[in-house]
Amino acid sequence: MIKSVLSWLLALTLITGCQPRHDNTPTPIQETTTVTLEHQLETLSQLGLTLNDGVTIDDLLYSEDREEYENEPYDMILFMLGSEIEREPWGRNICDIAWNFDLECIEETGSYVTIVNNLCRVAGKPQLITDLEDFVDFKNGKAWLKYTMDGETRHYTVPVDTDWADPDTISVVMEDIERDGKRFYAKDNGQASIWFYLDTDTADKLNLLTDNALRTNR
Secondary structure (H helix, E strand, O other): OHHHHHHHHHHHHHHHOOOOOOOOOOOHHHHHOOOOHHHHHHHHHHOOOOOOOOOOHHHHHHHOOHHHHHHOOOOHHHHHHOOEOOOOOOOOEOOOOEEEEOOOOOOOOOHHHHHHHHHHHHOOOOOOEEEEEEEEEOOOOEEEEEEEEOOEEEEEEOOOEOOEOOHHHHHHHHHHHOOOOEEEEEEEEOOEEEEEEEEHHHHHHHHHHOOOOEEEOO
């Protein structure tokens, strides 16, 4: 279930997310060949993961050196696909079908609306959910989320845990969105996770490139 994936990612963040990595052993692909950033982008494009219009390799290299992308092929680039361009004009997604979701993101009323909108964006279904509203009251420990989908109104009471998003609520939202043989898949990013919306065949091919880095939502 999505709940287990989100709970696992949250636990990993709290327990090991800030610990340094000591295993510097290069992977076989590093020992034998260099997978250029351009080649990685072309391979991912064949799987449907493409840069948004107007996004260039220069935008990627503005954030990280080429070596960061090529020393561990398909690791840094998948993280960047879920990110925004780190220079003006601000607020530009690198790839609309990936999202770097930091669970520690609840700041006020509207935070869950932002989460739901991003999940719909990643799924390529921005119009799937309507009448979207939420409410967050830290002082009194109350929060809720509601929206209309498939002609039905969904209303969820959301537990308040400081600024952490509730995994159970996110699980339900993802399950509501999932359809047509596709599911949400997560790639751990320490403090956060990169979410993709893929069919099984595409997820399997991406896992072959990333040493099974993706975890399905169930």
